[in-house]
Amino acid sequence: MSKTTKPGAAKSAPAKKTSAKSAARNTDSGPAHLDAPGAGDALAEKMAQTGALAAAMPYNANKAREHGFANGVEPQPGATAEPASRVPLASTVSEQNGTEKTGSVAPEGVNATIEPLDRVRVDSAGQMLTTNQGVRIADNQNSLKFGVRGPALLEDFILREKITHFDHERIPERIVHARGSGAHGFFECYEPLTQYTKAAPFKEAGKITPVFVRFSTVQGERGSKDTARDVRGFAVKFYTDEGNWDLVGNNMPVFFIQDAMKFPDLVHAVKPEPHHQMPQAASAHDTFWDFVSLMPESTHMLMWVMSDRAIPRSYATMQGFGVHSFRLVNDAGESVFVKFHWTPKAGTHSLVWDEAVKISGADPDYHRRDLWERIESGAYPEYELGLQIFTEEQAAQFSFDILDATKIIPEELVPLVPVGRLVLNRNPDNFFAETEQVAFCTAHVVPGIDFSNDPLLAGRIHSYVDTQITRLGGPNFHEIPINAPVAQVHNNQRDGFHRQAIPRGRVAYEPNSLAGGCPFQAGAAQGFVSVPARLQATEEQAKVRAKPEKFADHYTQARLFYESQSPVEQTHIANAFRFELSKVTVPAIRERTVSMLRNASEQLARQVAMGLGMELPDPMPLALAEPAAPEVTRSPALSLLARPGDSPLPGRKVALLVGPGVEGESVAKVQAALLARGVVARLVGPRIGPMATLDGNTLEADASLENEPGFLFDGLVLPDGEEAVAALAQDGHTLEFIKDQFRHCKPILAIGAARGLLAKAGLPASMDKSQEQGGTGLFMVDADLLDEAVVAFIDALAKHRHFGREMDPPLL
Numbered sequence: 001m002s003k004t005t006k007p008g009a010a011k012s013a014p015a016k017k018t019s020a021k022s023a024a025r026n027t028d029s030g031p032a033h034l035d036a037p038g039a040g041d042a043l044a045e046k047m048a049q050t051g052a053l054a055a056a057m058p059y060n061a062n063k064a065r066e067h068g069f070a071n072g073v074e075p076q077p078g079a080t081a082e083p084a085s086r087v088p089l090a091s092t093v094s095e096q097n098g099t100e101k102t103g104s105v106a107p108e109g110v111n112a113t114i115e116p117l118d119r120v121r122v123d124s125a126g127q128m129l130t131t132n133q134g135v136r137i138a139d140n141q142n143s144l145k146f147g148v149r150g151p152a153l154l155e156d157f158i159l160r161e162k163i164t165h166f167d168h169e170r171i172p173e174r175i176v177h178a179r180g181s182g183a184h185g186f187f188e189c190y191e192p193l194t195q196y197t198k199a200a201p202f203k204e205a206g207k208i209t210p211v212f213v214r215f216s217t218v219q220g221e222r223g224s225k226d227t228a229r230d231v232r233g234f235a236v237k238f239y240t241d242e243g244n245w246d247l248v249g250n251n252m253p254v255f256f257i258q259d260a261m262k263f264p265d266l267v268h269a270v271k272p273e274p275h276h277q278m279p280q281a282a283s284a285h286d287t288f289w290d291f292v293s294l295m296p297e298s299t300h301m302l303m304w305v306m307s308d309r310a311i312p313r314s315y316a317t318m319q320g321f322g323v324h325s326f327r328l329v330n331d332a333g334e335s336v337f338v339k340f341h342w343t344p345k346a347g348t349h350s351l352v353w354d355e356a357v358k359i360s361g362a363d364p365d366y367h368r369r370d371l372w373e374r375i376e377s378g379a380y381p382e383y384e385l386g387l388q389i390f391t392e393e394q395a396a397q398f399s400f401d402i403l404d405a406t407k408i409i410p411e412e413l414v415p416l417v418p419v420g421r422l423v424l425n426r427n428p429d430n431f432f433a434e435t436e437q438v439a440f441c442t443a444h445v446v447p448g449i450d451f452s453n454d455p456l457l458a459g460r461i462h463s464y465v466d467t468q469i470t471r472l473g474g475p476n477f478h479e480i481p482i483n484a485p486v487a488q489v490h491n492n493q494r495d496g497f498h499r500q501a502i503p504r505g506r507v508a509y510e511p512n513s514l515a516g517g518c519p520f521q522a523g524a525a526q527g528f529v530s531v532p533a534r535l536q537a538t539e540e541q542a543k544v545r546a547k548p549e550k551f552a553d554h555y556t557q558a559r560l561f562y563e564s565q566s567p568v569e570q571t572h573i574a575n576a577f578r579f580e581l582s583k584v585t586v587p588a589i590r591e592r593t594v595s596m597l598r599n600a601s602e603q604l605a606r607q608v609a610m611g612l613g614m615e616l617p618d619p620m621p622l623a624l625a626e627p628a629a630p631e632v633t634r635s636p637a638l639s640l641l642a643r644p645g646d647s648p649l650p651g652r653k654v655a656l657l658v659g660p661g662v663e664g665e666s667v668a669k670v671q672a673a674l675l676a677r678g679v680v681a682r683l684v685g686p687r688i689g690p691m692a693t694l695d696g697n698t699l700e701a702d703a704s705l706e707n708e709p710g711f712l713f714d715g716l717v718l719p720d721g722e723e724a725v726a727a728l729a730q731d732g733h734t735l736e737f738i739k740d741q742f743r744h745c746k747p748i749l750a751i752g753a754a755r756g757l758l759a760k761a762g763l764p765a766s767m768d769k770s771q772e773q774g775g776t777g778l779f780m781v782d783a784d785l786l787d788e789a790v791v792a793f794i795d796a797l798a799k800h801r802h803f804g805r806e807m808d809p810p811l812l
């Protein structure tokens with residue numbers, strides 16, 4: 001054979017290279033065969049590497065494993081192939097050409113939309129005013145006109161941009177829970193809970209997970225009062241390192257209804273009536289009571305809503321509950337049931353109704369302000385997370401159904417296990433960007449947390465995201481900074497209104513070979529897998545619209561709640577029913593409600609009927625003639641008094657009433673003692689401003705009797721000084737201030753001459769107890785006994801209320 005080179009062979013390589021380069025410059029067709037990588041210029045190289053990457057996945061190796069039950073419980077990780085470099089995954093080779101705007105090539109495997117909120121914080125200090133396009137605005141006072149007195153010009157893009165943006169500042173408010181306040185904080189795990197759950201926040205002792213919490217009322221509009229009688233939302237977004245987990249709870253552990261099918265009916269009934277749009281943020285009207293009295297399963301929840309739980313003193317002094325039974329799942333895939341409880345460190349403390357009504361006029365932002373001020377002053381609201389953990393076998397034995405959201409599991413039956421603490425230590429920078437735009441959803445769970453079959457929960461899993469698509473203007477609200485997780489987000493969802501992410505590459509589907517299979521499914525070891533086990537039930541095999549039998553016991557736990565309350569709490573429940581039902585205009589609705597109450601408590605039904613001037617109706621027929629005997633008939637843990645708290649004082653407010661000629665030394669002493677315990681002690685005068693003291697100094701009143709009425713304070717101090725007392729006695733506000741403090745059972749300390757103010761306000765002489773007999777929370781002392789009296793007063797303040805002096809109707 002001749003050793004001469006074949007004709008054309010020497011020439012073919014450059015020719016092939018040229019044609020590869022040429023082919024790589026087309027986006028609509030390609031050659032029959034590709035060169036191996038390493039052949040040519042950037043485009044040819046990209047083409048070659050892309051070919052090699054695709055060829056590395058000759059078929060979908062996972063396909064066969066997608067079938068059958070075994071895959072259902074233990075899905076495999078997706079198939080992937082390693083690219084030779086980052087080149088074939090790029091959208092474009094021109095990504096190398098960076099500018100100040102485009103920046104550089106996307107960092108490998110990173111979604112920058114989840115970076116800490118710093119990336120979107122704006123500080124305008126020292127900056128000039130600009131348009132939204134970054135153009136500096138020379139004049140922000142005048143629109144552009146044809147002549148000084150001439151018509152305004154359409155050309156004025158600065159005015160039009162400003163007005164157009166303003167015109168669209170409002171977004172739809174939440175259909176429920178519209179009124180709310182939020183805060184940032186953290187959750188700290190006490191001990192690893194890996195025996196029960198692989199959920200990220202519970203993996204190690206001391207592990208910190210960032211959270212955002214939103215508290216809310218349910219029925220009122222976004223601008224409605226904070227102190228309405230209502231359920232409070234207690235929604236916690238855990239930004240875990242394995243994705244966002246939202247524990248979207250309430251401050252009551254049960255709900256009105258058992259099935260999501262009834263939620264729109266419930267909300268339509270409680271919202272302002274549709275013909276005249278009244279009353280705002282109140283359940284005391286016909287349609288609410290009409291509905292609930294036809295839904296006897298609501299009786300238990302009604303007890304909670306008519307109790308003082310529905311008028312908390314502060315978001316920091318209320319419990320929170322996940323309500324439904326959820327599941328914990330460990331690494332081995334074993335699962336137990338769980339109920340979530342938040343317990344406030346400041347104790348469970350509430351308002352009284354008369355006080356709540358007055359506060360709603362003087363300070364509709366009462367809870368919002370309280371939360372904000374506590375955090376700004378370092379009195380961080382803190383809650384302990386407790387879990388009730390129980391097995392499927394235990395659940396099957398309970399007298400009630402754990403899938404029924406109108407039932408609790410008494411703590412005496414399944415005790416609370418403390419697992420961590422939640423601390424709220426940072427106020428949002430911007431209410432709208434954070435608190436208004438935050439989007440919670442019960443569907444947001446992470447590996448280690450799963451659902452039960454509660455039919456109310458099932459509806460919620462759908463409802464939240466569905467409503468948020470409208471409220472937040474499209475499907476990309478997960479990219480709004482407050483909603484973005486801290487965990488990586490990689491999927492093939494694309495486009496939609498207001499998309500922020502700029503995905504690199506051309507692959508937006510799975511399976512793929514052109515991106516080496518990425519992003520690939522995580523598989524059971526790292527990804528979320530639903531627990532396959534479900535409560536055993538013969539009906540499981542059929543499609544039905546029905547409820548389990550035990551759901552029909554509507555009264556046993558309503559009775560349990562009522563009978564577990566202290567006498568004062570029971571009275572308040574009766575009074576709340578009396579008030580609400582007195583606002584109903586249709587007597588038959590009242591009768592129906594009282595007939596329902598008779599099945600829960602004869603005593604309560606009688607009291608309510610008497611308060612409404614009506615005959616006791618027959619008890620409502622029972623849906624379940626013989627309910628199972630309850631395990632627990634009294635649960636002390638259900639009383640608000642069961643949790644006075646470890647640190648009830650920080651964040652409390654006390655008024656020191658000062659007038660000209662007040663005895664300044666005692667004012668200073670009391671104020672310092674209160675501040676030392678974290679109590680906010682304010683000087684309230686007939687007007688704000690300087691006030692001469694008896695010893696010739698001046699005090700500065702920072703609040704007035706007019707702008708901070710008595711019911712806004714947790715306690716009252718009336719300092720000595722005859723001249724000041726005489727001046728205050730002339731002011732009707734002072735006497736109202738004292739009367740409200742007395743009526744709302746708050747501690748009052750009167751020093752020296754100030755005792756006369758109490759008499760003038762009409763306080764009975766029989767209430768004149770020294771600090772040794774301080775059970776009434778009234779302390780009337782001479783200045784020489786002040787030190788002991790202050791200690792006793794602070795102690796009384798920590799006890800919150802002194803219901804021993806409460807009377808119905810009130811004495812004052």
Ligand code: HEM
Nearest residue numbers: 174177214233234235249250255260263323459460463467
């Ligand atoms: C089937 C029953 C329920 C449905 C359909 C439902 C639906 C909704 C909807 C649509 C929102 C507004 C969400 C938004 O616009 O961002 C909402 C908010 C809320 N819901 Fe429910 N809900 C139900 C039951 C419950 C229950 C039982 C609880 C308590 C465990 C609860 C707690 C909350 C909370 C706390 C919020 C406010 C979240 C926030 O602060 O943004 N809901 N609910």
